[in-house]
Amino acid sequence: MSALPQPNPTSSSSQRARRQISDRTILHLFIWPTLILLILINIFPLFYSLYLSFTNYSVISNKPPEWVGFANFIRMLNSEEMWSYFALTGRYALLSVGLQTGIGFGLALLLREKFKASGFLTTLILIPMMLSPVVVGLFWKLIFNPAYGIFNYLIGFTNPAVAPDWLAQPDLALFAIVIVDVWMWTPFVMLLCLSGLSAIPDYLYEAAAIDRASSWFQFWRITLPQVAPLLLIAVLFRTIEAFKAFDVVMGLTGGGPGTATNTVAIEIYRQAFLGQFRTGRASALAYIVLIIIIAVSNLYIRQINRAREG
Amino acid sequence: MATIELQQVEKKFGEAYAVKPMNLTIHDGEFVVLLGPSGCGKTTTLRMISGLETVTDGRILFDGRDVTWLHPSDRDIAFVFQFFALYSHMTARQNIAFPLQAQGESRAVIEQRVNEVARMLRIEHILGQRPGALSGGDQQRVALARALVRRPAAFLMDEPLGALDADFRESMRAEIKQLHIAQHATTIYVTHDQIEAMAMGDRIVVMSDAVVQQIGTPAEVYHNPANLFVARFIGSPGMNLVRGRLADGVIHLPGGNAYPVPEAWLPALQQAVGREGEVIVGFRPEAADIVDDGPLAGRVYAEDLYGGYTMLHLELETDEIIHVRTNRQLILPIDSTARFALDPAMVRFFHPQTEAAIHQEARP
Ligand SMILES: Nc1ncnc2c1ncn2[C@@H]1O[C@H](COP(=O)(O)OP(=O)(O)OP(=O)(O)O)[C@@H](O)[C@H]1O
Ligand SMILES: [Mg+2]
Numbered sequence: 007m008s009a010l011p012q013p014n015p016t017s018s019s020s021q022r023a024r025r026q027i028s029d030r031t032i033l034h035l036f037i038w039p040t041l042i043l044l045i046l047i048n049i050f051p052l053f054y055s056l057y058l059s060f061t062n063y064s065v066i067s068n069k070p071p072e073w074v075g076f077a078n079f080i081r082m083l084n085s086e087e088m089w090s091y092f093a094l095t096g097r098y099a100l101l102s103v104g105l106q107t108g109i110g111f112g113l114a115l116l117l118r119e120k121f122k123a124s125g126f127l128t129t130l131i132l133i134p135m136m137l138s139p140v141v142v143g144l145f146w147k148l149i150f151n152p153a154y155g156i157f158n159y160l161i162g163f164t165n166p167a168v169a170p171d172w173l174a175q176p177d178l179a180l181f182a183i184v185i186v187d188v189w190m191w192t193p194f195v196m197l198l199c200l201s202g203l204s205a206i207p208d209y210l211y212e213a214a215a216i217d218r219a220s221s222w223f224q225f226w227r228i229t230l231p232q233v234a235p236l237l238l239i240a241v242l243f244r245t246i247e248a249f250k251a252f253d254v255v256m257g258l259t260g261g262g263p264g265t266a267t268n269t270v271a272i273e274i275y276r277q278a279f280l281g282q283f284r285t286g287r288a289s290a291l292a293y294i295v296l297i298i299i300i301a302v303s304n305l306y307i308r309q310i311n312r313a314r315e316g
Numbered sequence: 317m318a319t320i321e322l323q324q325v326e327k328k329f330g331e332a333y334a335v336k337p338m339n340l341t342i343h344d345g346e347f348v349v350l351l352g353p354s355g356c357g358k359t360t361t362l363r364m365i366s367g368l369e370t371v372t373d374g375r376i377l378f379d380g381r382d383v384t385w386l387h388p389s390d391r392d393i394a395f396v397f398q399f400f401a402l403y404s405h406m407t408a409r410q411n412i413a414f415p416l417q418a419q420g421e422s423r424a425v426i427e428q429r430v431n432e433v434a435r436m437l438r439i440e441h442i443l444g445q446r447p448g449a450l451s452g453g454d455q456q457r458v459a460l461a462r463a464l465v466r467r468p469a470a471f472l473m474d475e476p477l478g479a480l481d482a483d484f485r486e487s488m489r490a491e492i493k494q495l496h497i498a499q500h501a502t503t504i505y506v507t508h509d510q511i512e513a514m515a516m517g518d519r520i521v522v523m524s525d526a527v528v529q530q531i532g533t534p535a536e537v538y539h540n541p542a543n544l545f546v547a548r549f550i551g552s553p554g555m556n557l558v559r560g561r562l563a564d565g566v567i568h569l570p571g572g573n574a575y576p577v578p579e580a581w582l583p584a585l586q587q588a589v590g591r592e593g594e595v596i597v598g599f600r601p602e603a604a605d606i607v608d609d610g611p612l613a614g615r616v617y618a619e620d621l622y623g624g625y626t627m628l629h630l631e632l633e634t635d636e637i638i639h640v641r642t643n644r645q646l647i648l649p650i651d652s653t654a655r656f657a658l659d660p661a662m663v664r665f666f667h668p669q670t671e672a673a674i675h676q677e678a679r680p
Contacts, residue, residue: 207401209397209399209401210401210403212368212388212395212397212401213395213397213401213402213403213462214414214418215367215368215387215388215389216366216368216388216389216393216394216395217389217414217415217418217462217466218389218415218418218419218466219389219414219415219418220389220418223417223418227403227414227417227418228403231405231406232404232405
């Protein structure tokens with residue numbers, strides 16, 4: 007293409023001759039920087055960590071990685087502690103995704119009715135989702151503070167002496183994190199549901215009214231099946247995120263008190279960057295989490311496809 | 317089954333009228349067609365009757381019971397939408413069963429009733445499929461089945477055949493008519509196709525610009541249109557309408573033609589437009605015939621041969637073209653002069669200003 011003089015009404019011919027860069031060159035210029043970054047930051051670590059997960063490597067020891075086969079995996083899967091972290095993460099995911107789905111869908115149903123300032127209100131509700139998780143962690147720490155935080159005050163504990171310390175009590179810390187996650191990510195579920203709801207044509211409800219269906223019947227037989235595909239996508243995204251829960255947890259409790267909020271993602275971090283810096287074990291754990299996420303996602307996706315077809 | 321009555325029913329969207337105050341009584345078991353060009357307010361009227369749209373003013377009665385402010389589900393009517401409005405996530409069977417399930421009918425009853433209407437509409441073989449996989453005709457059959465299955469007091473249909481191919485419309489038209497005869501249910505049917513209206517309606521309500529122009533049987537609106545709009549709108553081609561001037565008992569028509577007014581009409585015409593005045597003469601193409609010694613003449617402009625009959629386009633004068641339908645096997649050369657006569661029983665007269673029909677005897 008570069009060899010052929012092409013008529014170009016927007017630039018003069020002399021300029022074109024000097025400046026001409028072939029499409030192919032442009033293509034390379036755009037693709038390679040991205041591709042190199044991607045390979046360095048994503049692809050290489052992905053495969054290198056897979057290799058490391060079969061070694062006893064530690065980044066702070068000066069020894070080269072030594073092949074240990076499945077030892078790391080076996081160790082992890084046989085560790086009672088590790089199972090408790092998985093159970094904890096599962097509980098967290100269930101609570102957090104369940105609440106987000108329920109509240110998000112509810113809000114979407116409310117905001118679907120057009121009223122004065124409903125657009126403004128929708129934008130307002132979306133704000134938490136746009137904040138950085140680190141910022142969210144930091145200021146919820148202040149909100150939960152038993153001495154001067156506003157959270158206890160709002161739920162009725164006006165005396166700091168008897169008020170719960172959400173982040174320091176083992177039985178409450180997980181709920182505190184769930185509350186923050188729900189606060190932050192419910193808008194996301196709501197947004198997807200809202201777009202699903204607005205795609206349901208009015209005439210279906212008109213036909214249903216003619217067919218003498220009650221509002222309840224319409225909800226179960228029309229609204230729910232029609233939004234189901236999008237609702238399930240929202241649930242899928244949130245479940246994957248919940249299994250990877252790290253940033254907000256780190257910001258709020260760092261996994262504590264003790265191991266009360268030690269999700270698997272935090273545990274990976276602890277293995278990799280605290281104490282012994284067990285890089286090999288951390289990599290193995292990360293791969294176990296990856297496999298679980300892939301398995302769960304596949305279950306969901308099958309469900310979504312079924313909802314699409316009916 | 318129900319009698320439906322509209323009393324001074326009107327609908328405004330903002331300041332604009334979609335339907336101007338309208339009176340209409342539909343008898344039990346009657347098939348009434350709302351006919352009119354696009355945007356004249358047919359759908360709005362139907363939606364007000366169904367309760368999907370509120371009225372701005374007026375009353376709607378079902379069997380004498382005021383339903384003006386009742387919810388659609390409390391009116392016991394079925395509505396067939398132009399674009400089917402099937403539930404896309406359900407199979408045909410589930411779609412048809414929906415109204416019965418909504419009423420909490422038992423499984424056995426639902427099964428039996430669905431099968432019954434499916435047999436009636438010959439859609440048993442597609443019950444397991446979803447609307448997306450069905451042809452337009454089959455979708456409309458499913459929509460009809462969903463309306464029929466509940467045995468409502470009245471059927472409201474908004475251009476149910478509008479989205480179908482021309483071939484198909486004709487057979488579906490016959491099917492719907494057949495269903496009506498079998499069920500004998502009060503039906504209001506909206507269309508902008510006058511042939512459909514003529515073929516199906518017991519009575520036709522002709523609407524234009526939010527106003528009811530005429531209510532009558534197909535024969536009435538065809539032979540005795542109430543005004544120029546109905547005269548033009550019904551029939552294809554519509555009624556020939558020729559401007560003339562009444563003087564001394566003769567109407568002078570374009571092209572130097574003189575039409576002696578039939579005795580019986582003269583008093584009414586003179587009362588309407590004066591001893592001398594403008595009048596519009598209307599006649600259907602079949603009210604004229606080509607005869608060698610006919611009193612009227614026009615230049616042959618074009619000829620359409622339909623086999624069984626011939627439609628002649630005659631130009632009386634520049635831009636004054638009329639249609640004459642003749643059963644005689646003749647082919648006249650273009651530009652030759654054709655002479656024709658009018659059947660006095662089939663000639664109609666209209667007032668040029670009010671555009672209303674002039675009646676032979678003064679009506680009460
Ligand atoms: N929801 C609405 N808001 C505002 N104007 C409307 C609304 N619905 C209908 N109209 C107007 O009312 C008039 C009558 O509309 P209607 O749909 O009843 O016409 P119609 O006879 O059914 O026409 P068509 O043959 O195109 O379906 C139109 O001018 C239309 O623009
Ligand atoms: Mg319409």
